[in-house]
Amino acid sequence: MDELFYFIIAKYNYWAALVLLFIGLFGMIVKNNLMKKIIGMVIFQTAILLFIVSIGVKRGATVPILQFSPDKQPLLDATAYANPLPHVLILTAIVVGVAVLGVALALLQKIQRVHGTIEEDEILEDMRK
Amino acid sequence: MTWDTSLLWQFDILILLMMVICAVTALALEGLLSSAIVTGAYSFLICLMWTHMRAVDVAFTEAAVGAAISTVLFLGTAQYVNRWIKKDRPREQGIKQITLVIAVICAVMMLNATRDLPEWADPASPASTHLSPRYIEQAYFETATPNVVTAVLADYRSYDTMFEAVVVFAAALVVMVVLRRTSHKHRMALHLRPKRAGRDTVLRGAAQSIIPVMQIFALYVLFHGHYSPGGGFQGGVIFGASFILLALCYNLKFSMNRFREHAVLWCCAGGVLLYAGIGAACLAMGWNFLGYGALAGVLGVSDVMARSHGILAVEIGVGITVMAVMVSLYNDLASGGDLEEGL
Known part of the structure; x- marks a missing residue:
């Protein structure tokens, strides 16, 4: 019983990231409405970000901002701070993510203007005409 | 265990x-x-x-x-x-089910592969034992910046951050190119926009008291990024959000009078130019591109403090670009490109 418990709590973050990854991918493939596809893309993206930050978590570690002893010396124990590298990568990825979202929504508005709809099958019918 | x-x-x-x-x-x-x-x-x-x-x-x-x-x-x-x-048609329901089955099979295979991943939150996992201890142990002595994330973002990985800023800048340009040219035939879509009637005193009053605080907070976040969570990206986004709040509570014309189109574009490009310019200045003084140690002579401080100041300078560049891009994205997307009226 204990082993099963440790198996679950040792991996649950990765599982959640994978479940979200497939929910997002499923939305991107199956949904007919382009706005829903973009929401699927956002979920897909955050799932990947969740996975990468999960890699940098350390048990018993604090935020990666150095703490100082009373005599102004930094406390430099690498196991006491979370891994800063995934945080840097994800921080910039989130801002780039909103830029990508902006471009996607701009294209969506353009499609609406040209075809009068954002439903995939209606756009295809409109293009065949 | x-x-x-x-x-x-x-x-x-x-x-x-x-x-x-x-x-x-x-x-x-x-x-x-x-x-x-x-x-x-x-x-x-x-x-x-x-x-x-x-x-x-x-x-x-x-x-x-x-x-x-x-x-x-x-x-x-x-x-x-x-x-x-x-609503989906019956034919699409079939495709949906097939996709669901394929997705579930792929998910099960990948879930099975998580057995090979290091245990979650393990301090001895490969990701936490090679490069990151060096950053944590050396960053303060090399850059005088207690927030390791800021030090890695703007010093050790500053090329990366510079091109992230370029990507954000490029996105603002693409949105503009896609939406600004609206032919007469396609103007119809813009009529779907609901008309804004009257003025909302409560909203405007709230905005008046919140926006100055937001902007000061944004500057604090930007300049205090060395010692606390925050930095150019967060400060820039909060500053941009203050203009978006102004546009939401008043209207787009009002916020664009305060922060004109030309100024937005100059800020978009200026932030990236400031970032690249600091890199080029370091290069001109015989150091590597973005090797902030080169600024020590100009600023009259030690190499380590010069790196700290260099981080601050590029964070300001990132902040300016991100702020202007957020405002630009809102202006274009909420008005459908004609900049007449927003959300």
């Missing part, structure tokens, strides 16, 4: 479950407006998750970008399209 109780796994599992529910709901709802709101809620939940995983800088960015700006951009676009999605 011991388990550290400071990472409350029950709490984690609860948040992750709520995230999965939000993700499914956002995709399943029929109204696009409600989908956008649920996506915002999803962002807040993942923000809690970041905080809990000790990624405070990431949580800060997510709260400003994912929960605030993304939701506004979704709502701004939703006013130009049909807000209710069409």
Whole structure:
């Protein structure tokens, strides 16, 4: 019983990231409405970000901002701070993510203007005409 | 095997479950407006998750970008399209089921592969034992910056950050190119925009008292990024959000009188130029591109302090670009490109 418990709590973050990854991918493939596809893309993206930050978590570690002893010396124990590298990568990825979202929504508005709809099958019918 | 109780796994599992529910709901709802709101809620939940995983800088960015700006951009676009999605036809139901089966098979295979991943939160995992200890142990002596995330972002990986700023800048240009040229035939879509009637005294009063505080806070976040969570990206987004709030509570014309189109474009380009210019200045003085140690002679400080000041300078560049790009994205997307009226 204990082993099963440790198996679950040792991996649950990765599982959640994978479940979200497939929910997002499923939305991107199956949904007919382009706005829903973009929401699927956002979920897909955050799932990947969740996975990468999960890699940098350390048990018993604090935020990666150095703490100082009373005599102004930094406390430099690498196991006491979370891994800063995934945080840097994800921080910039989130801002780039909103830029990508902006471009996607701009294209969506353009499609609406040209075809009068954002439903995939209606756009295809409109293009065949 | 011991388990550290400071990472409350029950709490984690609860948040992750709520995230999965939000993700499914956002995709399943029929109204696009409600989908956008649920996506915002999803962002807040993942923000809690970041905080809990000790990624405070990431949580800060997510709260400003994912929960605030993304939701506004979704709502701004939703006013130009049909807000209710069409019901699927029976033929598509079949495709849906096949895709679901394939997705579940792939998911099971990948879940099986997680057995090979290092245990979650293991301090001895490969990701935490090679490069990152060096950053944590050396960053303060090399850059005089206690926030290791800021030091890595703007010093060790500053090329990366510079091109992220370029990508954000390019996105603003693309949105402009796509939306600005609206032919007469296609202007019809813009008539879907609801007319804003009257003025809302409560909203305007609230905006008047919140916006100055927001802007000062944004500057604090930017300049205090060396010592606390924050930096150019977060400060820039909050500053941009203050202009978006102004446009939401008054109207787009009003906010564009305060922060004109020309100024927005100059800021978009100026931030990237400031960043690249500092890199080029270092190169001109015989150091590497973005080797801030070169600035020591000019500023009259030690090499280590010069790197700290260099980080601040490029963070200001990033902040200016991100601020202007967020305002530009809102202006274009919420007005459909004609800059007449926003959300």
